[in-house]
Amino acid sequence: MTGFAVAVTGIGLVTPAGIGVKENWDRVVEGRPTAAHHADLAGLPVTMACRVPGFSPRELGLRGAQQWDRYSQFALVAGREALAQAGLGSHDWADGARVAVIVGSGAGGTATLEEQHRVLIEEGPSEVSSMTLPMGLLNMAAGQLAIDIGANGPCLAPCTACAAGASAIGLGRELIRSGLADVVVAGGAEAPITPLYLSAFARMRALSRRGDDPATASRPFDASRDGFVLGEGAGILVLESEEHARARGARTLARVVGYGASADAHHVTSPHPGGKGAELAVRAALADAGLTGRDVRYVNAHGTSTPLNDVIEAGVVRRVVGADALVSSTKGVTGHPLGAAGSIEAAYAALAVHHGVVPPTANLTELDPRVDVDVVHGQARPGRVDVALSNSFGFGGQNAALLIAS
Incomplete structure (x- = not known):
């Protein structure tokens, strides 16, 4: 890093x-x-x-x-x-x-x-x-x-x-x-x-x-x-x-080690069908941190519960981070707090790093067959999380990705 x-x-x-x-x-x-x-x-x-x-x-x-x-x-x-x-x-x-x-x-x-x-x-x-x-x-x-x-x-x-x-x-x-x-x-x-x-x-x-x-x-x-x-x-x-x-002798809970931002430049509400902007943001965050996708243990997905977003984001995670990382969306619990979602979920990612626990995706009972990543559901999964990725994608095609590490 x-x-x-x-x-x-x-x-x-x-x-x-x-x-x-x-x-x-x-x-x-x-x-x-x-x-x-x-x-x-x-x-x-x-x-x-x-x-x-x-x-x-x-x-x-x-x-x-x-x-x-x-x-x-x-x-x-x-x-x-x-x-x-x-x-x-x-x-x-x-x-x-x-x-x-x-x-x-x-x-x-x-x-x-x-x-x-x-x-x-x-x-x-x-x-x-x-x-x-x-x-x-x-x-x-x-x-x-x-x-x-x-x-x-x-x-x-x-x-x-x-x-x-x-x-x-x-x-x-x-x-x-x-x-x-x-x-x-x-x-x-x-x-x-x-x-x-x-x-x-x-x-x-x-x-x-x-x-x-x-x-x-x-x-x-x-x-x-x-x-x-x-x-x-x-x-x-x-x-x-x-x-x-x-x-000042402060306790560090986690560290923000990478940040990437991008624009889809595609449509004001629909994500780019190939996830272009989202992928640019994630790759920029990894480059900023001097990391590769394989270094990411947990992805706190944007995961809105909408038909388009979830499949497209899963494809980006699969391509950039790979199949080994654990993925979950905390919006199953909180719903979608719009502009507050990114910081709330970054906080959850920092807590996952701090406590060594990946929260589950609430209400997931049958995984969409087009989602080819390891989505945590049913119960939380304990384990060391050295690096977590938190994704946030907004209307206007505006994307942000944060990397949070121990």
Whole structure:
């Protein structure tokens, strides 16, 4: 391994699998799905989703949270957990200008924007909230987190659809490599379970229609999969230069050793039929790390449970990584949290490396015969994981791949 590595010293998770790293990891390793019908979605084309359970901003200590969209609330809770695990206190930096924040999102504060658009139409422009843009813009989770922790370094908000969280982590590593930051708080946040997003995805026929048994609806790589289940949440990682982490005696949970990004340059929603862009991103990450596909023990697949993605991604994994690596998609548990998916799944990949356990693919009962890789299902598989690959592919043909090592 000859690439540049950054230490992961803290992880924070707010997902449908739970609030906090322990609750998340326990549920993902058990492979217990989270999809369910929700009464407030009645009347929409699809009424099932994967929601963060028991999320109460006030109980979680977010003062003034009524002025933040739900996606920003998720980011702050996950960010605070990640910093606490890293042993870093907010507003307690030797040099805040050396601390950066990068939080990606695909939908941003869409719940706020949708509600205020309703107010505009039904009640008139004078009733639109003055907080609409401070709550709804795509950069506000990053901005609110930087304010919350007193980080004065670069503050960025990549919007690469479902690759946004992974893009944030990759860009965070590049900030450290370039010397512009010692610490980067990076990840993704999303709260897209709204009438507009559910209706739009349903019109695209992207969502599962297995309404008779929602818990089994998200079934990556299964022969009977028929679409994804919309999810939400945030995953935040604390990244540090290895020198910075060593100097303060921090524990390293895992290391980000490679990052690759690409564009399909093919279609705004459909993946390239040959997986061209996805393969470019994975090969770029391997080259960046000075590794080959044979070095990868585990692949946390993008694995959306859609007919096209899963087969195409499996082909890329087979060609580039080979048949020996273990593959799973944690979206069987969490559903698809869009722009937060990449960072949540990078966190799961880091935990797989740290604990030596590969989580299973929930709801997989009959492997699609076109999927010619070793997909872990039924139960978790223990074993040493020296290197894990985490894939993220987004609308617009935007792809990101992260390599995470021990």
